[in-house]
Amino acid sequence: MSDGENIIKIDIDEEMRSAYIDYSMSVIVSRALPDVRDGLKPVHRRVLYGMQDLGVYSNRPYKKSARIVGDVLGKYHPHGDSSVYDTMVRMAQPWSLRYPMVDGQGNFGSVDGDSPAAMRYTESRLQKIAEELLADLDKETVDFSLNFDDSLEEPTVLPTKVPNLLVNGASGIAVGMATNMPPHNLSECVDGITAYIDNREIDVEGLMEFIKAPDFPTGGVIYGYEGVKEAFETGKGRVIMRGKAIIEEIREGKEAIIVTEIPYQVNKADMIKKTADLVNEGKIAGISDIRDESDRNGMRVVYELKRDSIPNVVLNKLFKYTALQSSFPVNNIALVKGRPEVLNLKDMIIHFVDHRHEVVVRRTKYELRKAEERAHILEGLIIASDNIDEVIKLIRASKSPDEAREKLIARFDLSEIQARAIVEMRLRQLTGLEQDKLRAEYEDLMLKIADLKDILANEDRRMSIIKEELAYIKDKYGDERRSKIEYSANEMRIEDLIPDKEVVITISHAGYIKRTPLDEYRVQSRGGVGAKGSATRDKDFLEHLFVATNHNWLLIFTEKGKCFWMRIFEVPEGAKNAKGRALQNLINIEQDDSIKAFINVQDIKDEDYIQDKYIVMATKKGVIKKTKLEAYSRPRTNGINAIGIREGDELLEAKLTNGSNEIMLALKSGKAIRFNEEKVRFMGRTASGVRGITLADDNDEVVGMIAVENEEANVLVVSSNGYGKRSEVSDYRITNRGGKGVKTINVTDKTGTLIAMKNVCDDDDLMIITRKGITIRMHIDALRVMGRATQGVKLISLRGGDEIAAVAKVYRDREEEDEVELDEDGNPIITDQINDSEEE
Template identity: 65%
Template sequence: MTQGEKIIKINIEEEMKTAYIDYSMSVIVARALPDVRDGLKPVHRRVLYGMNELGVFSNRAYKKSARIVGEVLGKYHPHGDSSVYEAMVRMAQDWAMRYPLVEGQGNFGSIDGDSPAAMRYTEARLKKIAEEALADLEKNTVSFKPNFDDTLEEPTVLPAKIPMLLVNGASGIAVGMATNMAPHNLSEIVDATIAYIDNNEITVEELMAFVKAPDFPTGGIIYGYQGVRDAFEKGRGKVILRSKTEIEVTDSGRDKIIITEIPYMVNKAEMIKKIADLINEKKIEGISYINDESDRTGMRIVIILKKDAVANVVLNNLYKHTQLQSSFPINNIALVDGRPRLLNLKQLIKYFVRHRHEVILRRTQFELDQAEKRAHILEGLLKALDHLDEVISIIRGSKTPDEALNTLVDKLQFSEIQARAIIDMRLRSLTGLEREKLQNEYNELMELIARLRAILADPILQMQVIKDELAEVKDKYGDARKTEIVLNAEEFNPEDFYADEDVVITISHLGYVKRTPLTEYRTQSRGGVGSKGSTTRDADFIEHIYVTSMHNMMLFFTEKGRCYWLKVYDIPEGTKASKGRAIQNVLNIEPDDKVKAYMNVKRLTDKEYIENNFIVLCTKKGIIKKTQLEAYSRPRANGVNAITIKDGDQLLEACLTNGSNEILIASREGKAIRFNEQKIRAIGRTGAGVKAIAMSDTDEVVGMICVENQELENVLVVSEHGYGKKSLLDEYRITNRGGKGVRTMNITDKTGELIAIKSVTDQNDLMIINKSGLTIRLAICDIRVTGRATQGVKLINLRNNDSIASVASVPKSDDKDDEIEESASNIEIITDVQE
């Protein structure tokens, strides 16, 4: 130890505590966390201020990024050049910032994770919106502090007309804490801020009427709202983000998934590579091809599926195993008065308004001081012009300017500042025109001073200034939301978004489904050739037409005996001429299964209703089964077994009954059997059922009807060659279940075999569709009642060996079709034939 030195003993534990606290606070305050007022971390603030000092404004030429980085490093931010350059690059990336603050020229990276070019190659300048953050900096609006070497000063915060912490978000990792704030839509934030100014007692819930949710620069979909609500109310929450996708069909008939937007902060190239790896590892099945077709016009990732793959299943697997769905954890920690705090939506707006209020006060005071100084000088100049001869005499008689100044002060009572301005005044100011200009300037200044003093004296006017400036910012830079919001099933009632209107559900032979407003179908008279219906693929035709309403719950029964649930509004909408969507993409049914029957119910939660109603099922081999509706009251995504189907058989019809309906079952050879529903005992959901009708080996059931009102309902049968007839229910005598039945139609080569049996009233229309896709709608009341064993009347004229594919009874319509291609007089009545 040298002379004069001494050792001071300290407690190392206390020293480490002190040193670590100093270090952590330095990281928290001076590096990692944004300030609640301007929403910027120190490096971003210094980059913007450095560019402002360089004059790299939006209306001027770009400057080399290296020049900007050097300015910031040398004057304000003594850290690595990469930290400054990376901060500036991020402020220029439109997929990273909702409202970029820097305009870059050159390679500034990509959403694929490509690195930006070196700073010697790129150029940059401020964007117009960044100038709003720097506006009025020279008007003493914010405090300054010495830079790292005390040679210059830098602002402690920017004036920030825009609430940048909310609109652009922030992220940072400090010591013992981190922040991750989501970006929002500028227009929504401005509206919410103005609402807060108008009512400081506004609640977060009320603010959420203006700010719907975060709005990410990459778009995408926010799936579920609870995380958003938690973030707004508590400052912490997890937002689930999904890619925006569409399902299209290739020319070869395969489904393909098109991805047009991905979640925020997801690397597109890495996401595609991950999907490809999962395909190769067989962890995701059903994908045959993936390609990135993105270009300058936008993002487009194409995933083509295998022939039998179900698009919804593949998409859900992609959501589960890849970044096609990701979460964004929100943690709203920012510096408030130099201390880190967790803030909710209202607090974030509150502290921004408080900052702007202080800026407005300081700016107004600065402008008032400047205006008063200038007004003082103008008063002196105008007074000098009033005493011009005497002023000139004093100046000419003085040996030095200082002598003239002192004489003007002493003799004419000018202030020193006024006297100096008079001495510096040019001779041209003595003209009458210049005097008028001075007088006008003085008058305008007095008006400005009065307005500025009024603002300083009235807090209401101060808040109005803030609101006006925010409205101006919204007009300049406000835009529409990029990120959609999709609420999940637990968070809203989807029925509130759909009117309870009648719709037609159509299912084609190859399994394409759609819903169409019933009003799209027109009424024709009997014998018309029909209007063009759905456009289907080659060899496809519409096989089923069902009528229901938007709020109903649809129960779909497949030929393998499975039951699936679906709300009508979840069925894809299409026009009458559109093909629809493959039903495998709407229901999770097996590829070799297809829907054969349906029913619609509303009250699966009503115990009395589900315990006193039944589902009756019928198969092609004449098996019938009755099960209580309660067994179907618990929907499952993957469906349930409704009936055990034996080999060679398949489910054909399903009816909802009240327990005492009359049941009629018809066969292809023209036989029908009638018995009361009470003849069938209700059994469990997985039972096989009992025999309903005895048939030959070549015969099969074509349909089943359940008649509730015997006086109003008639029995309608239709043959494949377009013949049909309406008969009274009493024409069919009641027999026991399992008999051969009676003749329901006189089957000939002319009529063709029976294809349908329906229960109808005169308040119904009959919709017929043939295999070529033509449709006709005619009124049931136009078909007269005939005997049970007659051949019937011709309902539709068929061309080119066409035949009827399906018929359906629909509500009556008054909308008449004027374009009838054939007269309704072409009706052939066939005389009764005794059995």
């Protein structure tokens, strides 16, 4: 160790901790995060202040960028020149900033990611709007601090009349945190800030009536509003952006997707290259050529399509797999009084208005002080002009200016400042005209002083001034919104990739489901032979069959009262004779639960449709419930509670109705009730329901529910010992809900208890399964229609104490078709394979 040296032992852990905290705070406060008041990071602020210092205003000639960078580096920003020049470049790029702050001349890069020219080749000056950020800087409106070497002062914040943080956003990565704030439309921001000034209690939702959504410099489409709403309310969210694309016929028989705007911060050249790679790899089909036809008139990217491709499907694949759709993760973190905070929309507006209020107060105080100082001098000059002969005589008699000042102070009771002004007064101010000007100026000043004092005493006036200045900014720089908002969708939908074709859904009694293109059922010419509809497992049969489109929804109800969703296109596809997949394996149903009902729904996102349709449910204990379909329009993977099931009860059936159907319920004891659906008020999703029918005793239970749209269909009832009959709906009189019902079958020891009620027509088949596994299938038209209270006829002969276990109405499955009817276009009409498109 050399002489004079001293080694101090320190704890390396403590030293590392304190050094890292110091470094991170320096990055957070002095580099990466913007100030909430002017929306600028220190480097942006220094560039603008340095340009003002150099006098490169919007109405002055351009200066070399290198000159500006050198000045900023030498005076205020002791970092690399690239940090300053890169900042200048970005502030000049109209695709990077919604309202550019620098007017650049030369090559400042491109939206394709091309690098700007070196700073020695480019020139810059301030944009007019940037001067509004610097306005009143010379009126002590903001605090100044010493620069890095204490030789100069620089502003800690700009007085900005423009809500820059909102209109231009910000992005930056600090230590342990980052900020990513989207740009907004200036006109909308001014309207929102004005609304806040008028009503300080306005909430974020109220502000969103004025500030609709972010407004990106590259335009495009904001796809879905949930992320925008979340970002405005919490300061964090995810805004989905899409390019603006149209489908054009470029020549006869040839269509193309034309993209004229792309999402914010997307590199156009990279997007085109990656799209071409996906086309070559076969991940995006239907595109024959990609061309970039952009020029000085605007952007134009052409995706030429193959003749057999569906334009909308290709476009949605581009949205899904390429940067034509991207997201902007909003993270509104800015420095508030030197500390980073997460800000919602209202927070940012509050801080801007507070800043502008402080600027107006400080500016007014400065102008008041200057006005009072000038008035003070004018008072002295007016005294001198009123006594001009005596003043001249006094000054001429003085040996020095100091003596003259002292004599004036003593004679006219003047201040040092007034006396100096009189001594330094020019001879031309002695003319009568100049004296009149002095008095006129003094009177104007006194009015101005009174006005300035009124401003300082009246907050409403100060707020009115802020609003006036904002209105001026809006009038001068405001423009139309560039980014269109699509409110309808909240996320990219997989159905946009799938053509909305008609399909046939088949569900077997054992719960096997499949989806088959309708074309497979359009078979054979006139007089042709039908084909086998489906191969099922032993003791299984097709119980449900209906026509739907790929974009329809399948609602599935279980005996525990839960509802699950499936899109029709999610149902596994299978050939007409395939067995299908077990439905239990496709949804998250509990082990001890079982599926009871299926409903095919057109669209749970269509407001008119879901408000006009109802789900009616019945339980075994006679409870009935009606709920609007709208309550089931928000799918969840694990299902939702569709009805509150009481202990010892379970869901039996669910039907889709139009609100004016008739409901029929049948009891095990042989009674049935018919009432108007209007008798059941609709209630919330988790409610238990109301009494639909009164049970005969504790052992009694509901065995069936049907929703009657017209009286043409018949009511079929079947008893446990194999008896059944078909009756007219009109045989059952309409009563109030909750009654005991009327006799629907004469229950005796011979017939056994009632086990099923179905609504049927002549084209249906009936499938009966016994507890011993015997099945019988019969045509409904083989059963004659008979009276309501009769015993019915024997449907199946049971032996050895066997009973009927299940009864199902199934579609007519004929091995050999009769004549196939043709429609007007010559296509076969599906009647035999597909006779029911409802949710039976």
